[in-house]
Every structure is written in structure tokens, then in C-alpha cells.
Amino acid sequence: MPVTYLFPTSNASKELSDPDYDLLSSMIDSMDEDVDSWCTSSIACCDNCFDEYSRKWPLAYTRAHGIRYQNTPARLFYASAGRVQGTVTESEFLRLLPYIACPNCGGSLGPNLFAFELPFDPADFEADLERLAELAKTAPFLVLSDEFARRIRDEITAFCLVTEQALPTGEFFRGRDVDASSAASSDFGAPPASKTKEGRYNHAGSPVLYLADTYETCWEECRRPSDPFSIGILEFTKPVKILDLSEPDEMKGVLAPVMYSNLTAAPSEGGGWDRPEYVLTRFVADCARLAGMDGIRYRSTRTGKGTNTMLLKGEAAMDYIRVVRVEKPVAPSRA
Ligand SMILES: [Zn+2]
Numbered sequence: 489m490p491v492t493y494l495f496p497t498s499n500a501s502k503e504l505s506d507p508d509y510d511l512l513s514s515m516i517d518s519m520d521e522d523v524d525s526w527c528t529s530s531i532a533c534c535d536n537c538f539d540e541y542s543r544k545w546p547l548a549y550t551r552a553h554g555i556r557y558q559n560t561p562a563r564l565f566y567a568s569a570g571r572v573q574g575t576v577t578e579s580e581f582l583r584l585l586p587y588i589a590c591p592n593c594g595g596s597l598g599p600n601l602f603a604f605e606l607p608f609d610p611a612d613f614e615a616d617l618e619r620l621a622e623l624a625k626t627a628p629f630l631v632l633s634d635e636f637a638r639r640i641r642d643e644i645t646a647f648c649l650v651t652e653q654a655l656p657t658g659e660f661f662r663g664r665d666v667d668a669s670s671a672a673s674s675d676f677g678a679p680p681a682s683k684t685k686e687g688r689y690n691h692a693g694s695p696v697l698y699l700a701d702t703y704e705t706c707w708e709e710c711r712r713p714s715d716p717f718s719i720g721i722l723e724f725t726k727p728v729k730i731l732d733l734s735e736p737d738e739m740k741g742v743l744a745p746v747m748y749s750n751l752t753a754a755p756s757e758g759g760g761w762d763r764p765e766y767v768l769t770r771f772v773a774d775c776a777r778l779a780g781m782d783g784i785r786y787r788s789t790r791t792g793k794g795t796n797t798m799l800l801k802g803e804a805a806m807d808y809i810r811v812v813r814v815e816k817p818v819a820p821s822r823a
Pocket of ligand 1: 533538
């Protein structure tokens with residue numbers, strides 16, 4: 489579905505003369521055609537609503553692929569819009585642009601149009617996701633009373649059933665606040681239960697092991713740490729069953745919108761005991777645990793590109809991974 493079907497703002501007919509309003513209508517038709525010829529994105533936001541939309545769908549713009557994300561300033565738009573150029577002059581375009589409504593919020597479009605795509609129709613899921621987010625905040629133990637949460641559990645369980653045991657290849661990275669010169673392999677196991685705080689995929693007092701897929705992901709997940717800090721590089725020694733939620737584009741049903749949404753992909757707000765942003769991910773972890781999984785792979789909310797692998801069995805996970813070496817990290821250069 490194209491992004492288009494732009495329409496005039498509510499004040500356009502009152503504030504514009506009849507000839508200008510007619511010109512605006514022709515300009516909108518031309519814009520529709522030009523945008524259609526460039527992209528098939530179904531979502532467009534303006535400067536006023538882009539941040540709020542991104543909070544609702546955090547992965548929508550952090551994804552490096554699968555999302556066509558364009559930010560098109562007005563003059564650049566005009567310069568490349570052949571049909572619009574045939575309809576209005578540049579000065580007419582800039583004068584009438586504020587009378588075109590943003591397809592998302594209905595406000596005046598302004599200088600930027602952000603067009604992007606999600607692999608599902610967000611409108612189909614927004615009410616369910618908002619209701620579940622509210623329940624997770626007010627009565628987290630009762631999320632399973634919600635019909636949408638039961639659909640999530642059913643789909644996770646079905647996904648687990650078709651997940652086969654495999655040996656994860658390559659290196660995995662785990663950061664700890666110990667000096668690299670004195671760090672031992674045992675420093676990179678799961679923390680003791682008494683020191684385990686609530687995490688994205690674990691309950692308080694229930695140790696799990698979080699591993700990053702790259703050095704940079706580990707660095708970002710550890711909030712760009714200062715000294716003392718070291719990174720353990722680990723590898724798997726035995727096959728495991730990992731529920732892979734890191735590619736939401738390939739998922740069907742409710743899992744794609746759930747993994748894209750702020751129910752699971754909102755960055756942590758930092759300290760404090762109230763962490764509603766972790767309720768649904770911990771619910772997902774419980775579903776995976778009961779379905780016999782060893783862990784979950786998911787996309788990092790810090791980098792949007794990297795992935796993390798969480799091993800559910802805490803200290804027992806050391807039976808199937810080992811520390812290869814320990815490094816003292818330097819801050820990764822950021823492009
Ligand atoms: Zn808007």
C-alpha cells in the first residue's frame with residue numbers, strides 16, 4: 489500500500505483563495521504520483537509526530553534493512569519531483585506545503601516527510617499492544633488474562649516446537665566490571681541469585697547469562713562502561729535450542745508486531761524498581777523456558793543492528809559454553 493493519499497489540512501479551505509485551493513488539490517495529486525513512483529512505503533510521519541511514532545515502534549527506524557527510511561526536505565523533494573514541478577513553481581510549492589496534512593497525525597506536513605515500512609499493518613495491532621502495555625504496567629502478573637497475550641504465548645510455543653538443537657558458531661561477548669589483568673574465566677559466568685536484578689529476559693533472583701554477538705554490541709549493552717571493565721569472549725561447546733526472535737521480518741502472526749513494538753523493544757529507562765518495559769519480554773522468556781528452550785536470541789535495543797543471546801539456565805549454561813579469552817576493551821570507534 490503506498491504512503492500517499494495526502495489530503496489538505498482542515499484550515500486549507502478557509503485560509504486559501506479558491507484558485508490556491510484548486511492549485512493545492514492538483515499539487516497533492518502530483519505529489520501522490522511522484523511519491524508512489526519512488527517508494528511503496530505505507531507509513532509516513534512529519535517532524536511533529538516522528539518521535540512519538542518511533543517510541544511506539546522502536547525497531548521501525550533502528551533496523552538497518554527491511555525498512556525504507558527516508559527523510560526528504562521540502563526543496564530536495566521539489567527538485568526531484570517531476571510531476572510536482574509540472575504542476576506548481578517551487579515558490580508555490582513551498583507556500584502551499586503547510587496546507588498538506590501529515591498522513592499520520594493530520595497536522596501540517598512541514599519541511600520533512602519520513603517514509604518507512606513495517607512488515608505488517610501497524611493499525612491492526614495498535615489497540616491490542618496499547619491494552620497489553622497498560623496491563624503490564626498496572627497488573628503484570630495478570631498479563632496472561634489478556635487474549636492477545638495468550639496469542640503471543642501460543643505462537644512462541646509453536647515457534648519453540650519447530651526450533652531444532654544446533655551449535656551456535658562464532659564468538660560471543662560478555663562484559664564485566666573487573667580488571668582484565670586479574671579477570672578469570674569464572675568472572676564471566678552467571679551472577680549469583682542473590683545479586684541478580686530484574687533484567688529484560690529474567691526475573692529478579694533468577695540468574696541468566698546475556699551474551700552479545702559483537703564487541704560493539706557488548707560495549708553498548710554495558711552502557712559504554714568505564715574502568716575497571718573487561719570483556720570475556722566465549723564460544724559454545726555443545727548444541728543448544730535457541731529461540732531466535734532477532735528477525736521479526738520473518739515472523740508471522742502477532743510476533744512481528746510484538747517484537748517491533750515498545751512492548752519488547754523499548755530501551756530500558758535506567759534505574760528504579762518499576763520496569764514495565766520488561767514485563768512482556770520476561771513473559772516471553774517464561775514461555776520459552778516452559779517449552780524447553782535453552783535461550784533466546786533478540787535484537788539489541790541499544791544498537792538496533794546487533795543481537796543478544798540470553799541463556800536461561802544461568803550457571804548451568806557453563807556446561808555448554810566456555811571462555812576462550814579475556815580482553816581489556818577500548819571504546820569502539822563510532823561511524
Ligand atoms: Zn505527523
